[in-house]
Amino acid sequence: MSLEFKIEKNLNEELGRVGVLTTPHGIIQTPAFVTVGTKATVKALTPELVKDLGSQVVLANTYHLYLQPGDNLVKEAGGLHKFMNWDGPTMTDSGGFQVFSLGEAFGDSVSKIAKKTEDESLRSSASNKIEGNSGRLMDIDDGGVNFRSHIDGSKHRFTPEKSIEIQHNIGADMIFAFDECTSPNASYGYQKEALDRTHRWAERSLSQHKKLGVEEQSLFGIVQGGRFEDLRKYSAQVISQMDFDGFGIGGSFEKEDMYTAVGWVNQILPKEKPRHLLGIGEPEDLFGGIQNGIDLFDCVSPTRMGRNGTLHTEDGRININNSKFQNDFGPIDKECECYVCKNYSRAYLSHLFRAKEMLAGTLASIHNLYFITHLVDKIRQSILDESFFEFKEEFLKRYYKY
Amino acid sequence: MSLEFKIEKNLNEELGRVGVLTTPHGIIQTPAFVTVGTKATVKALTPELVKDLGSQVVLANTYHLYLQPGDNLVKEAGGLHKFMNWDGPTMTDSGGFQVFSLGEAFGDSVSKIAKKTEDESLRSSASNKIEGNSGRLMDIDDGGVNFRSHIDGSKHRFTPEKSIEIQHNIGADMIFAFDECTSPNASYGYQKEALDRTHRWAERSLSQHKKLGVEEQSLFGIVQGGRFEDLRKYSAQVISQMDFDGFGIGGSFEKEDMYTAVGWVNQILPKEKPRHLLGIGEPEDLFGGIQNGIDLFDCVSPTRMGRNGTLHTEDGRININNSKFQNDFGPIDKECECYVCKNYSRAYLSHLFRAKEMLAGTLASIHNLYFITHLVDKIRQSILDESFFEFKEEFLKRYYKY
Numbered sequence: 001m002s003l004e005f006k007i008e009k010n011l012n013e014e015l016g017r018v019g020v021l022t023t024p025h026g027i028i029q030t031p032a033f034v035t036v037g038t039k040a041t042v043k044a045l046t047p048e049l050v051k052d053l054g055s056q057v058v059l060a061n062t063y064h065l066y067l068q069p070g071d072n073l074v075k076e077a078g079g080l081h082k083f084m085n086w087d088g089p090t091m092t093d094s095g096g097f098q099v100f101s102l103g104e105a106f107g108d109s110v111s112k113i114a115k116k117t118e119d120e121s122l123r124s125s126a127s128n129k130i131e132g133n134s135g136r137l138m139d140i141d142d143g144g145v146n147f148r149s150h151i152d153g154s155k156h157r158f159t160p161e162k163s164i165e166i167q168h169n170i171g172a173d174m175i176f177a178f179d180e181c182t183s184p185n186a187s188y189g190y191q192k193e194a195l196d197r198t199h200r201w202a203e204r205s206l207s208q209h210k211k212l213g214v215e216e217q218s219l220f221g222i223v224q225g226g227r228f229e230d231l232r233k234y235s236a237q238v239i240s241q242m243d244f245d246g247f248g249i250g251g252s253f254e255k256e257d258m259y260t261a262v263g264w265v266n267q268i269l270p271k272e273k274p275r276h277l278l279g280i281g282e283p284e285d286l287f288g289g290i291q292n293g294i295d296l297f298d299c300v301s302p303t304r305m306g307r308n309g310t311l312h313t314e315d316g317r318i319n320i321n322n323s324k325f326q327n328d329f330g331p332i333d334k335e336c337e338c339y340v341c342k343n344y345s346r347a348y349l350s351h352l353f354r355a356k357e358m359l360a361g362t363l364a365s366i367h368n369l370y371f372i373t374h375l376v377d378k379i380r381q382s383i384l385d386e387s388f389f390e391f392k393e394e395f396l397k398r399y400y401k402y
Numbered sequence: 403m404s405l406e407f408k409i410e411k412n413l414n415e416e417l418g419r420v421g422v423l424t425t426p427h428g429i430i431q432t433p434a435f436v437t438v439g440t441k442a443t444v445k446a447l448t449p450e451l452v453k454d455l456g457s458q459v460v461l462a463n464t465y466h467l468y469l470q471p472g473d474n475l476v477k478e479a480g481g482l483h484k485f486m487n488w489d490g491p492t493m494t495d496s497g498g499f500q501v502f503s504l505g506e507a508f509g510d511s512v513s514k515i516a517k518k519t520e521d522e523s524l525r526s527s528a529s530n531k532i533e534g535n536s537g538r539l540m541d542i543d544d545g546g547v548n549f550r551s552h553i554d555g556s557k558h559r560f561t562p563e564k565s566i567e568i569q570h571n572i573g574a575d576m577i578f579a580f581d582e583c584t585s586p587n588a589s590y591g592y593q594k595e596a597l598d599r600t601h602r603w604a605e606r607s608l609s610q611h612k613k614l615g616v617e618e619q620s621l622f623g624i625v626q627g628g629r630f631e632d633l634r635k636y637s638a639q640v641i642s643q644m645d646f647d648g649f650g651i652g653g654s655f656e657k658e659d660m661y662t663a664v665g666w667v668n669q670i671l672p673k674e675k676p677r678h679l680l681g682i683g684e685p686e687d688l689f690g691g692i693q694n695g696i697d698l699f700d701c702v703s704p705t706r707m708g709r710n711g712t713l714h715t716e717d718g719r720i721n722i723n724n725s726k727f728q729n730d731f732g733p734i735d736k737e738c739e740c741y742v743c744k745n746y747s748r749a750y751l752s753h754l755f756r757a758k759e760m761l762a763g764t765l766a767s768i769h770n771l772y773f774i775t776h777l778v779d780k781i782r783q784s785i786l787d788e789s790f791f792e793f794k795e796e797f798l799k800r801y802y803k804y
Contacts, residue, residue: 039753039757039759040750040753041754041757041759041761043759043760043761044760044761044764045761046451046761046764046765049448068753068756068757069728069749069752069753069756069757073728073729073749073753076729076731077731077747077749077750078731083747083749083750084750085745085746085750326471326475327475327478329478329479329480343487344487345479345485347471347475347479347485348442348479348485348486348487350471351441351442351470351471351475352441352443354470354471355441355443355470355471357441357443357445358445358446358760358763358764359443359445359446359447359448361760362446362448362760362764363448
């Protein structure tokens with residue numbers, strides 16, 4: 001067991017907790033926001049900038065690194081840490097989400113948050129061979145998934161064993177079991193079928209992980225089940241009985257149901273192991289997730305939004321491309337202590353975006369990552385200070401202008 | 403006088419020298435390579451990365467900042483240093499080169515190095531209204547130049563007075579007189595006419611600079627004259643008699659004539675003032691320029707080449723996009739001490755370029771700027787050590803495989 005998790009304080013009458021997660025590459029104070037470095041680079045940032053903004057841990061994507069530059073190459077380079085020059089804790093996802101989303105498994109492609117649809121029977125359990133938006137085919141069978149690369153259309157197959165093998169080659173501290181990520185619009189019947197497959201795949205992921213025997217890496221199981229209470233609880237029960245080092249909560253949620261679903265699951269998952277809510281990172285979701293027992297979050301939104309010029313402030317988001325910021329000589333957020341807010345004006349950011357300068361994406365990413373990373377740190381502190389609910393109300397009221 | 407220049411050592415029987423240039427924002431050990439930050443940002447780099455790689459001074463472009471975000475906005479922001487968060491020495495060029503190149507003054511547009519043409523009478527002195535490649539018109543008259551913005555086609559006029567006013571608004575430590583930058587293919591007659599105009603503009607630039615009376619800024623005059631010995635010497639004589647704080651050597655050169663032309667000029671320019679060779683930065687040109695008395699160079703090539711994947715090594719240039727580097731786990735240059743060579747492999751750079759990651763341009767720019775900046779530093783040291791000629795021979799033989 002290469003992972004140690006200690007809970008330091010619980011949130012009164014709630015599932016939330018503050019902890020310390022010790023990995024072979026250093027400690028993570030939880031709850032923590034995990035910075036996404038999809039292709040073994042946090043877009044537009046050097047690892048030193050990532051560290052300096054307060055990131056404790058970086059998550060890379062198995063699907064992307066498998067396709068480019070290849071997991072064997074990453075292994076030959078000495079593993080993910082050395083390859084990308086990040087000596088802190090790392091994670092890789094299982095590749096499941098990308099296979100099902102970039103591979104366009106469903107006509108309505110997989111995403112983390114979706115609106116409710118009337119057509120809950122859109123996907124029947126009989127249909128496992130599904131044509132995506134692009135007309136490409138992806139086959140799911142009990143063995144694994146055949147898919148085409150989004151880069152060059154080449155054919156590939158992921159199985160639980162293959163995903164774990166790839167993740168061992170990449171060599172992150174924390175890795176994930178291979179799961180089927182369903183559409184939020186999938187029917188109950190299809191969700192159940194996919195869930196049972198995910199559970200079988202979890203067993204196979206665990207077996208493969210033990211067989212490969214790399215003790216420095218920890219394996220997280222993934223709970224699925226869509227937005228069905230019985231399926232979520234069933235999945236949490238099945239997965240918690242397996243010998244995982246931690247747990248991921250995956251799949252798509254209705255926005256309004258997410259905290260409820262997370263709560264169902266975390267009431268069942270063993271308290272002593274860390275829990276990661278996959279692909280979620282909006283401010284209100286961070287509060288909701290933490291209150292309901294989440295220890296780790298990852299999301300591309302701070303960097304992706306940043307590159308488009310959307311910036312977090314305590315008073316909500318601003319779009320720096322708006323002409324009113326061209327001669328605004330104040331910082332992005334006057335209460336923010338980040339490198340960007342201490343050294344640059346909105347006018348300068350505005351100039352960089354208009355001039356399409358690369359530094360625009362760099363500075364915007366630093367600010368947004370700092371904002372979200374430190375928001376989670378502040379939530380952590382508020383649990384320690386027993387001021388979580390006051391902080392939550394104050395922050396959300398101001399940010400979302402409720 | 404806000405600029406102090408002390409010569410510490412001369413290169414035996416040559417014009418070359420080692421000096422220290424003191425500006426209001428710090429000292430520059432000369433000879434020095436000036437990093438180009440065209441639009442008030444060194445492309446793909448934070449100012450800290452620029453400083454950490456060893457850059458002593460940054461040059462921004464008057465033409466670009468005038469058009470976007472506007473020199474008045476830079477002034478309102480507190481000037482260039484504060485706007486871009488660079489507290490070291492700065493320069494701005496006069497905008498002349500960009501007006502004549504981006505404004506497409508000539509059918510064969512202005513560039514720093516050009517091949518000889520048979521048609522030396524291509525441009526007659528009678529023709530001052532010239533249609534560029536794009537069909538846009540640019541008028542040169544004795545008062546100034548009318549041109550269209552390369553961004554939106556809007557009409558603008560630069561005069562010597564306007565250029566100086568803009569440069570005062572931007573607020574760099576060292577600024578340049580407004581000059582006409584001619585095509586290397588311009589006839590003797592046209593060069594002479596343009597040169598006399600440049601000299602009149604130099605006087606007007608100086609008057610305007612004194613009138614505006616900002617003592618923190620130093621003004622450099624520019625020597626022109628193309629590749630004609632008599633014109634270059636004449637220009638050097640005329641410009642040295644004016645009360646400039648330093649000198650720029652501008653215009654286009656035949657590659658093979660450059661050192662000779664620089665030598666003609668520097669034999670005449672007063673020894674006690676700094677000399678800047680504008681827009682030149684290839685390794686052999688750095689040796690040739692320094693040997694012939696140049697103290698400062700600026701060039702976009704390290705960053706521009708870097709963003710395209712062309713990287714300097716002691717053994718010449720490599721193109722990191724070449725497939726042979728995909729599994730090359732050594733550094734870009736095993737003798738290089740830069741941040742990139744100490745922390746990343748060619749394989750990682752290769753991956754970043756193939757994946758079109760922004761960090762590719764950042765790391766390549768850091769390496770190339772370090773290489774060129776430190777090459778100039780090493781040349782400086784070789785003059786102090788009295789090993790200049792050995793170092794030059796050894797370096798050029800290895801780099802160019804002579």
